[in-house]
C-alpha cells in the first residue's frame with residue numbers, strides 16, 4: 001500500500017523551493033518563519049552547500065529561523081551589520097487580492113515585519129488555502145502585547161469591535177511567550193474593511209508592540225496549488 005502524500009505539504013515544499021531558486025550569489029536574505037519558509041531555508045541551504053550559489057547571508061526573523069539556518073549551513077548576520085536586505089522570503093496566514101497579509105500564526109510577526117519591510121523584494125510563499133477575498137475571514141489577527149498591558153489592551157480592542165483571546169501554549173501551561181518575551185492576543189473582527197487604518201489604530205494602543213497586518217509590503221506572492229493532479233506555482 002503506497003503512503004498518501006499530503007497535498008498541502010507538497011504545495012508548501014514546491015513554493016519554498018521556487019522562492020529559494022530566486023536567491024542569487026552575494027545576496028543578503030531575510031529568512032521568514034513557519035512551515036512553508038522552513039522549506040525555503042532548507043532548499044537555500046542545499047543550493048549553498050552544493051556550490052550552486054555562494055556568499056549569501058541570512059537575517060532570521062525568529063529563533064526558529066535562526067535554528068533552521070544554522071542546521072542547513074546558512075551564515076547569519078544582523079541588521080546592525082548590513083545596510084540593506086536584497087530579498088526576504090516569508091509565509092503568511094492570509095493573502096488578499098491586493099497582496100496585503102495577516103501574519104503571526106507563529107507569533108513572529110514583529111520581527112518579520114521589521115525584516116520583510118526592509119527588503120528590496122519581499123516574496124511571500126503560501127499554499128492556495130491562504131488566499132482570501134477579505135482579510136480576517138479565516139484567521140484571527142495576532143497582536144503582540146507587553147505583558148503588564150494585557151488587560152487594558154484587550155479592553156481597548158473590544159472597544160474597536162474585536163473579540164480578543166489570549167493565545168495559550170501547546171505542551172506548555174499558560175500563554176505563548178514571543179521571542180521578545182511578550183504575549184499574543186488573537187482577535188476576531190467581523191470584517192476588516194480598511195486594513196491600513198486598522199493596522200495603525202491597533203499599533204496606537206499603548207502596550208501593543210505590533211500586529212499581524214502587513215499592508216503594502218509584499219512585492220510578489222508565490223502560490224502553490226494543485227491543478228490536474230500536479231503541483232504548480234502561480235505568481236500574484
Ligand SMILES: O=C(CO)[C@H](O)[C@H](O)COP(=O)(O)O
Pocket residue numbers: 032033034035036037090091092093102103104105106107108109112
Ligand atoms: O507569520 C508567520 C509566523 O509568525 C508564518 O509565516 C505564518 O504563520 C505562515 O506559517 P506556515 O507557513 O507554517 O503556514
